[in-house]
Amino acid sequence: MAEISIALDKHSTEPLYLQLYLYIKHEIVNGNLKEKDKLPSKRQLAASAQCSLNTVQSAYNQLVDEGYIVAKQKSGYYVANVDRSFNTLDIKRNVPENSIEQKKYRFDFTQQGVDLNCFPFLLWRRVIKESVQQNDIDLLQTGDPQGLQQLRLNITRYLHQSRGVLCTPDQIVVSSGTEYLMQLIVQLFDRNTVYAIENPGYDKLSLLLRSNRVTFEPIGLDEYGMIPDELENSQATVAYVTPSHQYPTGNIMPLSRRMRLLQWAYKNPKNYIIEDDYDGEFRYSGKPIPALQGIDASEKVIYIGAFSKSLSPSMRISYMILPRSLVEIYRSHLNFYICPVPMIVQKALCQFMEAGYFERHLNRMRNLYRRKRENLITCIQKKLPDASIRGENAGLHFLLKVNNGMTEKELIEQAIANGVKISGLRQFYSGDTPKEQQDVMMIGFASINDDEIKEAVDLLQKSWYSKETSEDE
Amino acid sequence: MAEISIALDKHSTEPLYLQLYLYIKHEIVNGNLKEKDKLPSKRQLAASAQCSLNTVQSAYNQLVDEGYIVAKQKSGYYVANVDRSFNTLDIKRNVPENSIEQKKYRFDFTQQGVDLNCFPFLLWRRVIKESVQQNDIDLLQTGDPQGLQQLRLNITRYLHQSRGVLCTPDQIVVSSGTEYLMQLIVQLFDRNTVYAIENPGYDKLSLLLRSNRVTFEPIGLDEYGMIPDELENSQATVAYVTPSHQYPTGNIMPLSRRMRLLQWAYKNPKNYIIEDDYDGEFRYSGKPIPALQGIDASEKVIYIGAFSKSLSPSMRISYMILPRSLVEIYRSHLNFYICPVPMIVQKALCQFMEAGYFERHLNRMRNLYRRKRENLITCIQKKLPDASIRGENAGLHFLLKVNNGMTEKELIEQAIANGVKISGLRQFYSGDTPKEQQDVMMIGFASINDDEIKEAVDLLQKSWYSKETSEDE
Numbered sequence: 049m050a051e052i053s054i055a056l057d058k059h060s061t062e063p064l065y066l067q068l069y070l071y072i073k074h075e076i077v078n079g080n081l082k083e084k085d086k087l088p089s090k091r092q093l094a095a096s097a098q099c100s101l102n103t104v105q106s107a108y109n110q111l112v113d114e115g116y117i118v119a120k121q122k123s124g125y126y127v128a129n130v131d132r133s134f135n136t137l138d139i140k141r142n143v144p145e146n147s148i149e150q151k152k153y154r155f156d157f158t159q160q161g162v163d164l165n166c167f168p169f170l171l172w173r174r175v176i177k178e179s180v181q182q183n184d185i186d187l188l189q190t191g192d193p194q195g196l197q198q199l200r201l202n203i204t205r206y207l208h209q210s211r212g213v214l215c216t217p218d219q220i221v222v223s224s225g226t227e228y229l230m231q232l233i234v235q236l237f238d239r240n241t242v243y244a245i246e247n248p249g250y251d252k253l254s255l256l257l258r259s260n261r262v263t264f265e266p267i268g269l270d271e272y273g274m275i276p277d278e279l280e281n282s283q284a285t286v287a288y289v290t291p292s293h294q295y296p297t298g299n300i301m302p303l304s305r306r307m308r309l310l311q312w313a314y315k316n317p318k319n320y321i322i323e324d325d326y327d328g329e330f331r332y333s334g335k336p337i338p339a340l341q342g343i344d345a346s347e348k349v350i351y352i353g354a355f356s357k358s359l360s361p362s363m364r365i366s367y368m369i370l371p372r373s374l375v376e377i378y379r380s381h382l383n384f385y386i387c388p389v390p391m392i393v394q395k396a397l398c399q400f401m402e403a404g405y406f407e408r409h410l411n412r413m414r415n416l417y418r419r420k421r422e423n424l425i426t427c428i429q430k431k432l433p434d435a436s437i438r439g440e441n442a443g444l445h446f447l448l449k450v451n452n453g454m455t456e457k458e459l460i461e462q463a464i465a466n467g468v469k470i471s472g473l474r475q476f477y478s479g480d481t482p483k484e485q486q487d488v489m490m491i492g493f494a495s496i497n498d499d500e501i502k503e504a505v506d507l508l509q510k511s512w513y514s515k516e517t518s519e520d521e
Numbered sequence: 522m523a524e525i526s527i528a529l530d531k532h533s534t535e536p537l538y539l540q541l542y543l544y545i546k547h548e549i550v551n552g553n554l555k556e557k558d559k560l561p562s563k564r565q566l567a568a569s570a571q572c573s574l575n576t577v578q579s580a581y582n583q584l585v586d587e588g589y590i591v592a593k594q595k596s597g598y599y600v601a602n603v604d605r606s607f608n609t610l611d612i613k614r615n616v617p618e619n620s621i622e623q624k625k626y627r628f629d630f631t632q633q634g635v636d637l638n639c640f641p642f643l644l645w646r647r648v649i650k651e652s653v654q655q656n657d658i659d660l661l662q663t664g665d666p667q668g669l670q671q672l673r674l675n676i677t678r679y680l681h682q683s684r685g686v687l688c689t690p691d692q693i694v695v696s697s698g699t700e701y702l703m704q705l706i707v708q709l710f711d712r713n714t715v716y717a718i719e720n721p722g723y724d725k726l727s728l729l730l731r732s733n734r735v736t737f738e739p740i741g742l743d744e745y746g747m748i749p750d751e752l753e754n755s756q757a758t759v760a761y762v763t764p765s766h767q768y769p770t771g772n773i774m775p776l777s778r779r780m781r782l783l784q785w786a787y788k789n790p791k792n793y794i795i796e797d798d799y800d801g802e803f804r805y806s807g808k809p810i811p812a813l814q815g816i817d818a819s820e821k822v823i824y825i826g827a828f829s830k831s832l833s834p835s836m837r838i839s840y841m842i843l844p845r846s847l848v849e850i851y852r853s854h855l856n857f858y859i860c861p862v863p864m865i866v867q868k869a870l871c872q873f874m875e876a877g878y879f880e881r882h883l884n885r886m887r888n889l890y891r892r893k894r895e896n897l898i899t900c901i902q903k904k905l906p907d908a909s910i911r912g913e914n915a916g917l918h919f920l921l922k923v924n925n926g927m928t929e930k931e932l933i934e935q936a937i938a939n940g941v942k943i944s945g946l947r948q949f950y951s952g953d954t955p956k957e958q959q960d961v962m963m964i965g966f967a968s969i970n971d972d973e974i975k976e977a978v979d980l981l982q983k984s985w986y987s988k989e990t991s992e993d994e
């Protein structure tokens with residue numbers, strides 16, 4: 049007869065039967081109780097463990113259910129044949145957490161997020177709260193795989209008004225981020241499709257395309273954007289571009305180049321353009337140039353937009369506008385993908401837009417970013433006279449060519465030594481970085497505070513132009 | 522000199538300069554204003570349009586910015602050469618919306634959702650509201666790509682307690698739905714990996730694998746689940762199974778078969794098992810059998826879970842637990858995928874679990890579903906004596922073999938004719954459906970109301986056993 053001596057914890061939140069069950073299972077799995085060992089009768093165990101018969105019964109039932117013990121007619125319970133190699137309780141070693149960067153910097157120009165002080169918390173709180181309505185059954189259903197119809201309608205209105213984009217809600221697919229949209233896009237096209245990407249360009253994109261096992265060719269840029277001749281000489285049929293504020297160079301593609309790219313697209317039925325308008329909301333003179341999608345007469349442009357820059361990257365709401373020909377393919381092949389944005393959030397955003405909060409927030413942020421940008425540029429021109437600024441007419445970052453003879457690595461290290469986190473252009477190049485681009489910093493100004501800018505630029509000057517070594521060195 | 526006669530709407534929300542800009546652009550694009558046409562001077566236009574000089578200036582600047590007009594020194598503004606083929610305003614035809622099913626049914630057994638009356642709206646409202654804290658900067662940052670650390674910790678606790686799953690938060694990847702997790706999984710494995718899927722099985726899975734261009738083999742099932750010999754004779758190295766409640770048959774895989782599958786996994790370093798525990802929360806006798814993951818001693822199981830059945834499919838929150846070897850690969854190859862669940866929702870769910878609301882809700886739903894299930898089974902046994910029930914010991918659906926000589930098609934049509942929506946087993950088979958499975962209905966009881974069950978079953982009896990034709994026919 050097997051010995052089972054357990055002290056049940058009557059104050060534990062864990063039910064007694066569960067404690068008993070776990071204890072006996074543990075004894076069996078560890079081999080302390082061997083195959084064919086007879087377990088104490090329910091009555092005996094209830095007495096020794098000072099619990100009720102029912103408690104023992106439940107524990108035994110569970111062990112029988114799971115095949116750890118067997119009940120024999122008129123005889124009692126016996127340990128079953130359990131393969132020893134299955135040790136359910138061996139403590140498994142831990143993998144370190146995703147290393148969230150520890151080192152703190154005084155100022156951070158690498159931050160690609162948004163201003164952290166002007167998010168409309170109260171309004172969001174209101175709309176998200178209101179979006180949870182008692183007995184709103186829609187909230188419990190996944191809804192249209194392309195996203196809430198009303199939300200898509202609001203997006204079409206916004207895009208037409210502010211970006212010259214022409215579409216109807218049925219062309220919109222709401223998703224969670226550019227990388228999720230790109231995963232859908234590569235499934236829309238033939239598996240052998242070759243993609244043209246900008247070089248330098250969005251660094252995640254090449255990772256994503258490689259991970260999705262599709263072929264791509266980096267295409268060089270001139271000041272106007274992707275170079276048409278290079279594109280035409282490539283194998284690519286689908287070209288990914290960021291015309292409103294090239295990432296990372298910040299160049300704005302003029303109308304002539306946009307038309308040239310469209311002409312390339314019109315040449316071959318297989319050709320398409322993916323227009324990623326990641327920060328098209330922010331342009332600092334006049335109204336933004338209409339998106340490629342808006343001047344495309346032949347349904348050749350897939351437009352990608354997001355609320356990451358206009359609201360917050362943590363919202364995880366982006367969308368694409370498909371040409372009608374591709375909508376059909378999407379519906380027939382990819383409709384099984386449920387929209388990843390929780391219904392609560394889709395409804396909240398819908399409300400946020402309809403109440404006019406979004407437009408107001410956007411105008412406010414435009415002014416805020418314009419102020420920061422001007423302030424930053426003024427400080428740089430004053431403190432870093434040899435440096436030249438590029439790509440500053442739109443978006444939330446620009447480039448700074450330092451021209452002090454230091455390499456990118458030296459520039460970054462010196463800045464960091466003085467408490468300023470900053471990154472360079474190099475990481476965005478596939479292959480070699482041209483000589484003249486090897487001392488270029490990328491300056492993201494969305495999240496730095498207006499009143500910190502002067503001090504931050506002073507530190508850059510100290511890092512790059514003064515001979516004295518910084519205190520951290 | 523071109524004529525520009527526009528009546529600006531001073532009461533419109535659209536700024537005057539924008540109205541003017543749009544009007545002129547329209548005229549140019551439509552060809553009413555031709556290349557080299559001279560535009561009225563700012564002063565003339567301001568007078569004729571009855572607006573300020575600044576308004577005209579802004580509109581002209583914008584048109585220049587966009588390349589529609591050019592300014593000539595000391596001469597004025599002229600229409601630029603704009604390719605006529607780019608008609609930005611041609612009205613594009615509309616694609617019909619995703620057809621959301623119109624026909625209403627009195628009762629719906631196909632619904633794979635949750636009970637629509639017992640969702641904890643007020644508690645969700647509270648936690649979601651509380652998750653939006655003024656100046657909570659975390660809310661504006663995308664955070665850990667695997668998901669909020671605290672949420673993953675809560676998930677590990679829940680899974681250990683309720684499902685016998687053993688893991689640490691660093692093994693968890695939070696995502697938006699099984700299909701999103703599967704997209705990540707296929708990127709984790711070699712591109713030539715062959716997947717084994719259950720036949721019959723989760724219908725979306727084959728669509729997804731095909732769409733992601735990976736090879737898969739449907740493996741037959743016996744009453745215990747995937748047949749080991751068939752699996753061993755296949756080319757597959759990664760097997761997808763639903764042991765806690767096979768989808769769609771509803772069979773529960775016994776410990777012996779689970780161990781057998783693990784032994785297959787242990788045979789080859791390349792072999793892995795994907796365990797989709799899609800509705801493992803709901804078992805109607807004792808405590809659920811521990812998940813395969815919990816009895817796996819060699820890190821061979823990828824466990825997939827979701828809050829779709831326990832909370833709502835519209836939450837779009839699922840997760841997978843990776844073996845440590847795969848965690849490393851995930852970190853090095855797929856870390857660029859940002860967690861698709863909005864930070865607000867991650868925090869709300871975190872709070873929902875920590876406050877104990879989740880556990881309470883789950884217990885409540887377990888009892889509710891148990892009641893519905895028993896009620897439904899009783900009604901069926903009474904009203905449909907020739908029919909046999911299978912796979913009813915867990916989950917939110919079971920199978921009903923009708924045995925009245927009708928084909929699946931006839932059964933479905935008769936039910937629909939009587940206002941009951943119902944589906945069959947056939948759709949889940951790849952290839953032929955075995956003879957004995959051709960008159961099997963799938964009964965989802967999550968969303969039907971307890972007090973409607975009797976009436977719904979009466980209608981099924983009428984549809985399948987009475988000779989009288991239904992009123993709808």
